Structure formats: C-alpha cells, structure tokens
Amino acid sequence: MRRPEDSLDTRIGARLAELRTQHGLSLGELAERSGVSRSTLSRAERAEISPTATLLNRLCHVFGRTMSQLLSEVEAAPAPLVRAADQQIWQDHGSGFVRRSVSPPHTGLRGELVEGRLAPGADIAYDRPPVTGLEQHLWVLDGALEVTDGEQVHHLDTGDCLRMRVFGPTRFRCAGPVETRYVLAVVRP
Structure with missing residues (x-):
C-alpha cells in the first residue's frame, strides 16, 4: 500500500x-x-x-x-515496453479530463503517446503551449471533439485526425453527448 x-x-x-x-x-x-x-x-x-x-x-x-x-519525471525511469497496467493515469476531476501516458517521454526519443478522455461537456482551455512549436497529431477513437487552435476551430468525429503545431492558445471540448476518447501523439520540436 x-x-x-x-x-x-x-x-x-x-x-x-x-x-x-x-x-x-x-x-x-x-x-x-x-x-x-x-x-x-x-x-x-x-x-x-x-x-x-x-x-x-x-x-x-x-x-x-x-x-x-x-x-x-515523477515516475520511475521509463522502460522500453510499457505494459497497460503500468501506464500512468492522471485525472483533472474539475474538468472531467482523464489522461493516460501510453508511451511516456524517453531519453533519446522526441515523441510520446497519450490517451485522453473527456466527459460530456468537458472543456479545457490552454492559454499557451507547454513548448512553443509542439507538434501534435490528435486521432479521435470515440465520440466527437472540438479543437480550437488559435482562431481555427476544428470539429472532429470518430476516426478523424487533426495535425498541428501549437504556437498559441488551444481548447479541447467534448462536442457530443457521450465521452470522447482520443490518442494524442506529441513530438517535441
């Protein structure tokens, strides 16, 4: 325990x-x-x-x-094989956002995979990127997602993939009556 x-x-x-x-x-x-x-x-x-x-x-x-x-950085050193049971899950209870680190950052690698889940009505706004120019590939597995990148609003349904480099504010909103589940591939510049 x-x-x-x-x-x-x-x-x-x-x-x-x-x-x-x-x-x-x-x-x-x-x-x-x-x-x-x-x-x-x-x-x-x-x-x-x-x-x-x-x-x-x-x-x-x-x-x-x-x-x-x-x-x-708050986990043990990452291993090359990340078992489902060992993937770190983090929740933002206030916004209805659940984040699973499927493939966490690893020394010598620039990419990572994240599974995101947004409860119906969940809406998360970021006023700036964590790293300017961050490359993101967002693939919706289930549900509908509205992504705002700067002034551009994208409506994504199951199976859709949005590719972008992040330089300013972004917003992720569950756009349907059911939970949205997506994969986010993140590549550092």
Missing part, C-alpha cells in the same frame, strides 16, 4: 518545487511568469490541492517541458 507521501500529487508538488528552485524563481516570480497565483502555486507544491491540467500547462510553459515530461 502506498503511503500518502507517495501519492502522485505529492510527487508532482515536490517536482514543481524542484523545478522552481532549479530555475532560480521565487513563488512570486513564478506566479508572474505563469499567471497562476502565488497561493495556488504554494498549495500545489505542498500537495494541498490536485493541480488542474490548465495549471500544469502554464507551469510546463515556464519550465519548457510538456505535461508528459513533467509527469514522467
């Missing part, structure tokens, strides 16, 4: 604090750069709150890494 100090939120919080220190930032400076309040950052670092996808995205932007990289 895992101890509370071994929870994913605790490990994420500790890693966020390490990254802030490595970048020589105070909580106030990080708050200015990320647009996240100092108190929220402090609570996330102490694992008093479970960080949302939007919060993690903003911090990843400041630290120059993808969300998958951040999450992989």
Whole structure:
C-alpha cells in the first residue's frame, strides 16, 4: 500500500518545487511568469490541492517541458515496453479530463503517446503551449471533439485526425453527448 507521501500529487508538488528552485524563481516570480497565483502555486507544491491540467500547462510553459515530461519525471525511469497496467493515469476531476501516458517521454526519443478522455461537456482551455512549436497529431477513437487552435476551430468525429503545431492558445471540448476518447501523439520540436 502506498503511503500518502507517495501519492502522485505529492510527487508532482515536490517536482514543481524542484523545478522552481532549479530555475532560480521565487513563488512570486513564478506566479508572474505563469499567471497562476502565488497561493495556488504554494498549495500545489505542498500537495494541498490536485493541480488542474490548465495549471500544469502554464507551469510546463515556464519550465519548457510538456505535461508528459513533467509527469514522467515523477515516475520511475521509463522502460522500453510499457505494459497497460503500468501506464500512468492522471485525472483533472474539475474538468472531467482523464489522461493516460501510453508511451511516456524517453531519453533519446522526441515523441510520446497519450490517451485522453473527456466527459460530456468537458472543456479545457490552454492559454499557451507547454513548448512553443509542439507538434501534435490528435486521432479521435470515440465520440466527437472540438479543437480550437488559435482562431481555427476544428470539429472532429470518430476516426478523424487533426495535425498541428501549437504556437498559441488551444481548447479541447467534448462536442457530443457521450465521452470522447482520443490518442494524442506529441513530438517535441
């Protein structure tokens, strides 16, 4: 049985604090750069709150890494074979977003695979990419998804694939009455 100090939120919080220190930032400076309040950052670092996808995205932007990289940094060293039972699952309970790291970042590889699930009505907006110019290939497996990339709105149905490089704000919205499930292939520039 895992101890509370071994929870994913605790490990994420500790890693966020390490990254802030490595970048020589105070909580106030990080708050200015990320647009996240100092108190929220402090609570996330102490694992008093479970960080949302939007919060993690903003911090990843400041630290120059993808969300998958951040999450992989709090896991054991990645293996070449990732069994389904070992794939890290992270949930943003507030937005209805579930994220499975199917193929986490690995040394020497630029790509990763993520399975995303959005509950009906789920709507996640990112005000900036975690890494500017990030290449993404989004393949809808079930349901309908509306993706906004800057000013461009894309409506995707089951089987559709959207390819894009991310330079600005994006938004992912479950566009149907049932859960949307998709695969996201992410390639660092």
